């Protein structure tokens with residue numbers, strides 16, 4: 001491996017620290033069990049059809065279950081929901097995950113009631129790549145919270161966008 005190759009993962013990480021992302025909790029419900037994960041790897045794909053993608057690490061508890069579900073939901077966090085981001089990014093807090101603020105009836109994936117925005121997606125396709133899988137969703141329903149003040153992750157920290 002050349003010196004440049006060896007340095008690439010760190011350079012990539014440093015470059016990614018300079019890219020601001022919204023913070024999302026991706027949710028599913030399988031066999032009556034709600035599951036969720038904090039994820040910044042989310043992007044719109046197209047308006048026609050309305051579609052987006054999320055990238056989930058293959059080591060995440062819900063990764064295997066994503067292949068079993070018809071729908072997932074992207075809950076975009078509001079600036080005042082940093083605590084939720086932390087809870088869904090740490091396995092130690094699993095018991096706290098759907099305790100407060102969620103609609104969980106398991107007919108559909110859990111919805112964070114006060115999310116900045118949420119997208120109910122039909123899972124259309126997935127592709128494995130490296131450590132992650134990319135799940136493509138066609139958007140079937142959208143909800144938005146009034147005002148625009150999302151939680152953002154930048155340079156390894158949570159922040160606001162405004």
Ligand SMILES: Cc1cc2nc3c(=O)[nH]c(=O)nc-3n(C[C@H](O)[C@H](O)[C@H](O)COP(=O)(O)O)c2cc1C
Nearest residue numbers: 037038039040041055056057060061089090091153
């Ligand atoms: C700010 C932030 C962004 C993250 N983004 C992603 C992501 O896009 N995809 C992913 O698979 N994991 C991501 N993670 C890591 C997961 O949230 C974390 O590993 C989580 O604990 C996995 O869920 P589990 O504990 O149920 O296995 C992120 C973590 C943080 C703190």
